[in-house]
Amino acid sequence: xxxxxxxxxxxxxxxxxxxxxxxxxxxxxxxxxxxxxxxxxxxxxxxxxxxxxxxxxxxxxxxxxxxxxxxxxxxxxxxxxxxxxxxxxxxxxxxxxxxxxxxxxxxxxxxxxxxxxxxxxxxxxxxxxxxxxxxxxxxxxxxxxxxxxxxxxxxxxxxxxxxxxxxxxxxxxxxxxxxxxxxxxxxxxxxxxxxxxxxxxxxxxxxxxxxxxxxxxxxxxxxxxxxxxxxxxxxxxxxxxxxxxxxxxxxx
Amino acid sequence: xxxxxxxxxxxxxxxxxxxxxxxxxxxxxxxxxxxxxxxxxxxxxxxxxxxxxxxxxxxxxxxxxxxxxxxxxxxxxxxxxxxxxxxxxxxxxxxxxxxxxxxxxxxxxxxxxxxxxxxxxxxxxxxxxxxxxxxxxxxxxxxxxxxxxxxxxxxxxxxxxxxxxxxxxxxxxxxxxxxxxxxxxxxxxxxxxxxxxxxxxxxxxxxxxxxxxxxxxxxxxxxxxxxxxxxxxxxxxxxxxxxxxxxxxxxx
Numbered sequence: 317x318x319x320x321x322x323x324x325x326x327x328x329x330x331x332x333x334x335x336x337x338x339x340x341x342x343x344x345x346x347x348x349x350x351x352x353x354x355x356x357x358x359x360x361x362x363x364x365x366x367x368x369x370x371x372x373x374x375x376x377x378x379x380x381x382x383x384x385x386x387x388x389x390x391x392x393x394x395x396x397x398x399x400x401x402x403x404x405x406x407x408x409x410x411x412x413x414x415x416x417x418x419x420x421x422x423x424x425x426x427x428x429x430x431x432x433x434x435x436x437x438x439x440x441x442x443x444x445x446x447x448x449x450x451x452x453x454x455x456x457x458x459x460x461x462x463x464x465x466x467x468x469x470x471x472x473x474x475x476x477x478x479x480x481x482x483x484x485x486x487x488x489x490x491x492x493x494x495x496x497x498x499x500x501x502x503x504x505x506x507x508x509x510x511x512x513x514x515x516x517x518x519x520x521x522x523x524x525x526x527x528x529x530x531x532x533x534x535x536x537x538x539x540x541x542x543x544x545x546x547x548x549x550x551x552x553x554x555x556x557x558x559x560x561x562x563x564x565x566x567x568x
Numbered sequence: 569x570x571x572x573x574x575x576x577x578x579x580x581x582x583x584x585x586x587x588x589x590x591x592x593x594x595x596x597x598x599x600x601x602x603x604x605x606x607x608x609x610x611x612x613x614x615x616x617x618x619x620x621x622x623x624x625x626x627x628x629x630x631x632x633x634x635x636x637x638x639x640x641x642x643x644x645x646x647x648x649x650x651x652x653x654x655x656x657x658x659x660x661x662x663x664x665x666x667x668x669x670x671x672x673x674x675x676x677x678x679x680x681x682x683x684x685x686x687x688x689x690x691x692x693x694x695x696x697x698x699x700x701x702x703x704x705x706x707x708x709x710x711x712x713x714x715x716x717x718x719x720x721x722x723x724x725x726x727x728x729x730x731x732x733x734x735x736x737x738x739x740x741x742x743x744x745x746x747x748x749x750x751x752x753x754x755x756x757x758x759x760x761x762x763x764x765x766x767x768x769x770x771x772x773x774x775x776x777x778x779x780x781x782x783x784x785x786x787x788x789x790x791x792x793x794x795x796x797x798x799x800x801x802x803x804x805x806x807x808x809x810x811x812x813x814x815x816x817x818x819x820x
Binding site: 438 | 681682683684685686687688690691694695698710711717718719720721723724725727728729730731732733734
């Protein structure tokens with residue numbers, strides 16, 4: 317029996333600035349029904365407070381302690397390991413990393429830097445890594461969807477730097493087990509009592525499945541036909557978040 | 569017995585604008601000795617004619633038909649397969665691809681685009697690939713060395729796009745077998761009679777070895793301690809191109 321739910325944000329609750337139809341009513345109904353809700357995102361294009369503000373503006377009432385973000389996990393990792401990282405992250409979250417970014421660098425933090433993924437910045441990151449620096453990445457997401465279409469996420473740039481410098485990145489967000497375990501531990505439930513709902517078959521579904529969670533892949537956001545077959549057995553799918561909940565929690 | 573030699577250029581004969589000590593005398597001696605010489609490069613930062621002009625300025629007398637470049641192989645591949653590629657290549661070689669670049673695109677040609685590796689350009693390439701376009705890459709070189717240090721080559725960006733779009737690139741330059749076979753066919757010798765001299769253990773040495781060539785990895789250019797151990801058995805090494813020839817062709 318499902319007692320807690322983990323929701324990915326972009327592509328599940330909203331797409332760009334638009335709430336996905338039925339998402340708001342679904343989340344409100346679960347909240348009123350007394351279920352434990354967590355929101356887990358690899359988004360690294362906006363600060364944590366902005367994520368909360370955007371959710372609120374769209375009508376979602378989410379407390380800060382319900383939100384788990386990959387950049388916050390990267391920051392915590394660097395602090396715990398006393399790293400001095402060069403932070404190749406989006407300009408909008410540069411401030412969150414300012415306290416730990418100082419030369420000489422012994423690590424690189426890589427988020428979805430978007431237009432800041434210049435050859436010069438990537439080359440600088442590469443030179444830190446090939447001299448022995450650690451690579452800390454928020455996620456390995458291949459792409460995301462906004463109102464204009466599909467766009468490169470941080471993952472491809474992680475792969476580029478891993479290959480160039482011959483290193484393996486430490487992923488702090490989804491699908492890393494440490495990330496999911498942290499969110500699981502914030503609830504009082506067993507993994508089998510938790511349902512993860514996401515649109516990324518690897519980051520959301522495979523990651524959650526490896527931690528023993530129940531999962532549902534929604535066919536909104538970045539979902540592309542056949543994505544469910546990337547896993548064995550294939551991921552359970554639903555048309556959108558409200559269909560996913562109607563199917564798994566019909567009594568609500 | 570070695571009857572022909574294939575030389576990589578950057579890092580073997582020169583580094584940046586500087587001829588590597590002994591390289592000029594070595595090449596001239598081999599030429600006078602009647603050996604068959606070929607020059608094979610994945611360089612895609614300057615046009616073919618510029619490569620020849622730079623070699624001439626440094627004192628090397630190389631005929632156009634002795635030079636094999638990865639961008640020329642990419643161009644020939646696109647023409648043979650009637651592709652309409654988006655060309656994410658260095659500004660200096662854009663002109664060489666102008667005749668084949670036309671929308672709607674059904675392929676991406678990827679060279680070492682340097683500063684033109686912007687997020688926007690990579691995102692455009694990704695969108696062509698995820699809609700079914702082919703990825704044609706000049707090489708998979710991880711990095712190169714110039715007078716300022718090590719820098720990202722085309723390979724990391726190939727890996728980024730392969731991962732993002734779930735595709736496999738066709739590599740037209742080293743270490744592709746088709747590329748080496750074309751150069752071998754231009755000589756009248758068997759692979760075992762040819763020595764490849766290069767500073768890239770994968771592109772130069774592994775590629776040539778797979779085609780049956782003799783090989784020597786030089787410890788100049790991008791060479792880093794231990795590179796020879798990336799292969800099994802380890803690559804034969806020499807301090808530089810003149811040491812390589814002195815060892816393998818002592819009678820010259």
